[in-house]
Every structure is written in C-alpha cells, then in structure tokens.
Amino acid sequence: MPKTLIEPFRIKSVEPIRMTTRAEREALLEAAKLNVFKLHAEDVLIDWLTDSGTGAMSSKQWGAIMEGDESYAGARSFYRLEKVIQDITDMAFFVPTHQGRAAEKVLFTAVCKKGDVVPNNCHFDTTRANLEYLGVQALDLVIPEGLQPATLHPFKGNIDLARVEALLKDQADQIPFGMITVTNNTGGGQPVAMDNIFQVSAICRKHGLPLFLDACRYAENAYFIKLREEGYGDVAVARIGREMFSYADGCTFSAKKDGLANIGGFIGLNSPEVYDSVKNTLILKEGFLTYGGLSGRDLEAVAVGLKEAQEEEYLRFRIEQVALFGERLKEQGAAILEPTGGHAVYLDALRMLPGVKQEQLPAQALAVALYLEGGVRGVEIGSVMFASTDPKTGKVKYPPMELVRLAVPRRVYTNDHLAYAAEAAGEVVRNRSRLPGYRLAWAPERLRHFTARFEPLKPLE
Numbered sequence: 335m336p337k338t339l340i341e342p343f344r345i346k347s348v349e350p351i352r353m354t355t356r357a358e359r360e361a362l363l364e365a366a367k368l369n370v371f372k373l374h375a376e377d378v379l380i381d382w383l384t385d386s387g388t389g390a391m392s393s394k395q396w397g398a399i400m401e402g403d404e405s406y407a408g409a410r411s412f413y414r415l416e417k418v419i420q421d422i423t424d425m426a427f428f429v430p431t432h433q434g435r436a437a438e439k440v441l442f443t444a445v446c447k448k449g450d451v452v453p454n455n456c457h458f459d460t461t462r463a464n465l466e467y468l469g470v471q472a473l474d475l476v477i478p479e480g481l482q483p484a485t486l487h488p489f490k491g492n493i494d495l496a497r498v499e500a501l502l503k504d505q506a507d508q509i510p511f512g513m514i515t516v517t518n519n520t521g522g523g524q525p526v527a528m529d530n531i532f533q534v535s536a537i538c539r540k541h542g543l544p545l546f547l548d549a550c551r552y553a554e555n556a557y558f559i560k561l562r563e564e565g566y567g568d569v570a571v572a573r574i575g576r577e578m579f580s581y582a583d584g585c586t587f588s589a590k591k592d593g594l595a596n597i598g599g600f601i602g603l604n605s606p607e608v609y610d611s612v613k614n615t616l617i618l619k620e621g622f623l624t625y626g627g628l629s630g631r632d633l634e635a636v637a638v639g640l641k642e643a644q645e646e647e648y649l650r651f652r653i654e655q656v657a658l659f660g661e662r663l664k665e666q667g668a669a670i671l672e673p674t675g676g677h678a679v680y681l682d683a684l685r686m687l688p689g690v691k692q693e694q695l696p697a698q699a700l701a702v703a704l705y706l707e708g709g710v711r712g713v714e715i716g717s718v719m720f721a722s723t724d725p726k727t728g729k730v731k732y733p734p735m736e737l738v739r740l741a742v743p744r745r746v747y748t749n750d751h752l753a754y755a756a757e758a759a760g761e762v763v764r765n766r767s768r769l770p771g772y773r774l775a776w777a778p779e780r781l782r783h784f785t786a787r788f789e790p791l792k793p794l795e
C-alpha cells in the first residue's frame with residue numbers, strides 16, 4: 335500500500351486564490367495599520383488565520399441544506415440536530431446558539447456572578463473575555479509542560495490537578511464550575527488525556543461543582559486519545575468522545591470547528607435547573623429554543639458535519655496533515671511548538687526571532703513578516719492578545735509564550751499549500767536580522783488583537 339498522505343476527498347468546487355506582489359502587500363499592510371485582521375481576505379493567498387468556520391462542507395452537507403426547515407418553533411431540523419447531539423454527547427438537554435462565544439455568553443450569564451473564579455486548562459480568548467466581562471476571574475491551570483513550546487508530552491493540554499485541588503479546597507464557594515478545553519487551543523491545540531478529564535471531573539464532583547467542557551475540537555482530542563492513551567487504540571472515536579462527555583455536566587460548543595460548518599454552536603447540559611436558567615437569556619439574545627440564532631439550513635449542516643467529523647479516515651488525514659506541515663516548517667528552519675496539535679501549527683516567535691524582545695511584540699513581528707514574505711496569514715497568540723497591565727503598579731505582565739498560529743482549515747488546503755507556506759516561513763527565518771519589532775499605536779481594552787493598530791520600531795524592508 336503506498337504511504338503518501340493523500341487528501342481523503344475529491345474536489346468538486348474550487349475557489350481561486352490570488353497572488354500579490356511584495357510591493358502590493360507592503361501597501362496593503364500599511365493600510366491595515368499592520369494588523370492582519372484588517373486585511374481583505376481576497377488579498378491573502380493562504381489564509382490560516384483560523385480553522386473556525388473556514389472548512390469546506392461536504393456534498394452531503396450541501397444536500398442537507400436544501401432540507402432545512404425554517405419554521406420559527408419546532409423545526410424538523412432542530413429535532414434532527416438534537417438526535418445527533420444526544421448521540422454524540424449523551425447529554426439530556428441542548429440549545430443551539432449562533433456560535434461558540436454565544437454559548438459561552440448565555441451559559442456564563444446563567445451560572446456566574448461577579449467575584450467568581452473559573453479554572454480551566456487554558457481559556458480561549460472569547461471564553462476569558464466573556465467571563466471577565468461578568469467580573470469573573472478566568473484562571474489558566476494547564477500543566478507546566480503545556481507552557482513550554484519545546485517540551486514533548488503526549489497530553490500537553492492536561493490541567494494541573496494539584497492546582498485545581500488546592501484552588502477548590504481554598505475557594506470552592508467562589509467557583510461556579512470547572513472547565514476544560516479540548517483540545518487546548520491557546521496552549522497549542524494540544525490534547526487532554528481521558529484520565530485527566532476523569533480526574534478533574536472527580537475533583538469537581540467531590541466539591542459539588544459541575545464540570546463543563548469547551549468541546550469545540552473534541553473529535554480531534556478523541557483521535558489523539560485513540561493514538562496516545564493506553565487502552566484506547568481499538569476504541570472507536572465516537573465512543574471515546576462519548577466517554578469524554580460522560581465526565582462533564584455540560585458543554586459549550588462551536589460548530590465552526592468539529593461541527594464542520596461555517597456557522598453554529600450549542601450548549602449541552604444535564605442539569606434541568608441550569609437548562610431552565612439558560613432559556614431566557616437564549617431567547618433574549620440568540621433566538622427561540624429551537625433555532626438559537628441559526629437558520630434551519632444551518633442546523634442541518636451542523637447535524638451532518640458533527641457526524642462527518644467523527645470519521646476516522648478524515649481525522650487521520652487531518653492530524654497527519656498538521657504534523658506534516660510541522661515537519662516541513664522545521665526543515666525550513668522554523669521553530670514550532672511541539673508536538674504539533676490538532677488544528678494548527680504554532681510558530682515559536684521567541685526562538686524564531688531572538689533579536690526581537692518580548693516588549694517589542696515578536697509574534698506580531700512574525701505574523702507581519704509571513705504575510706509580507708508569502709501572502710500567508712496567521713494569528714498572533716502572544717503579548718498583543720494576552721499581555722496585561724497591573725492597574726495598581728502599571729507593570730506589564732507578559733504571557734509565557736509568543737506564538738503565531740497557522741490554523742489549518744478543514745478539507746480546504748492541499749499538502750502543496752503547506753509546502754509553500756513552510757517555504758515562506760523559511761524566507762522569514764533567513765531574513766530575520768532585518769525584521770523590526772513593533773509597538774501598539776492604539777488598542778481597545780478587551781480582545782485588542784482584533785482591532786489594534788501597530789507601528790514598526792524601524793521601517794519595514
């Protein structure tokens with residue numbers, strides 16, 4: 335049997351992508367105030383800003399879209415999705431939402447109050463922002479290896495159980511629930527072991543607290559468990575997923591990831607009381623209980639996508655494609671977070687650009703350089719996203735890692751696109767002595783990476 339990694343699909347519909355010249359990219363970056371979020375997508379050759387909502391839907395999903403029932407209440411599409419979600423999660427209740435952050439907003443509004451503390455392996459940026467908006471402290475308690483880009487560990491997304499235990503012992507009355515993010519996006523798309531989910535669930539239950547999964551990439555996490563955790567090698571991914579959900583009392587979900595849809599999300603719950611308390615916010619902010627801000631056709635696309643994301647041939651290709659991308663980048667001299675995660679390769683800016691100090695925003699410098707070199711767009715996950723200033727001392731607290739995430743959309747790019755992007759990263763490495771650091775020219779208080787404006791500390795070359 336030939337060993338070449340091939341895409342397990344044929345391409346039925348294509349979308350052209352556009353080459354630009356370096357001079358054009360320079361002008362486009364300047365107009366975007368050096369923030370790659372502000373570039374027009376048309377001006378990006380390979381867009382790895384996110385794997386969220388950017389996947390290609392299958393012919394079955396497009397077919398299901400025509401079956402969408404657009405009734406306001408009680409649509410057939412809702413019941414179809416409900417059946418799929420119950421099959422995947424085995425949870426008693428679910429409500430659709432228009433995407434993951436809406437699920438967070440609705441759930442957190444129902445169960446948190448000001449002054450609370452929520453532990454997680456790592457909160458994703460919208461999760462953190464939704465909690466902080468309610469006056470809740472979002473604590474990241476990932477294991478130490480999870481913050482060391484070069485350290486190998488099969489489950490770098492694991493939460494530090496001793497720190498969770500200590501926190502719950504001291505402050506249980508301030509903690510409304512525990513949370514665990516699978517895979518751990520902020521920490522490199524790294525998986526969480528089944529045993530770790532089981533243990534953190536046991537600790538929460540001992541203290542009478544629910545555990546919620548941020549389950550966006552649960553299928554990728556389940557595949558890693560199959561590959562790496564003892565006793566799961568022969569277990570079907572769908573069963574591994576169900577076991578993961580069985581240790582949780584609820585979940586938030588962005589169907590833009592392992593729902594293989596362009597939009598959508600949901601909250602899954604076991605508790606009838608919590609379900610009751612999310613209903614009002616849902617109706618007020620999202621929509622009626624049977625559509626939650628989505629059209630009937632979206633519900634159909636998610637129902638089919640959720641099932642396709644559990645297919646093991648699909649998952650094998652996905653995880654191996656990302657790993658192959660990591661290898662190609664390393665061949666080109668790029669430093670990456672290892673091992674590669676489920677949905678993205680993360681470039682380690684501190685190792686790749688040793689000349690740019692942390693206060694000069696090295697991951698921002700790398701993101702700009704990649705676009706300039708090859709028209710490739712990634713996202714900064716470093717000081718722009720996470721540095722914070724202590725209001726009392728005025729001292730800036732920098733995050734432990736400076737990363738640029740190259741998130742691979744599902745079923746969109748071929749292995750040759752990976753090779754091209756790796757080459758562009760190689761060019762950046764070869765030219766690194768010429769790259770400037772940056773400073774923020776303007777930024778909003780929260781989620782600043784989306785809209786911040788930057789200035790280079792010396793002119794771009």
Ligand code: F0G
Nearest residue numbers: 384386433434435458460519550588590
């Ligand atoms: N939780 C995690 C772990 C995520 O990665 C995301 C989104 C969300 C929640 C929010 O979901 O976008 O549907 O509102 N992550 C995207 C990303 C945006 O690029 O990583 P959403």
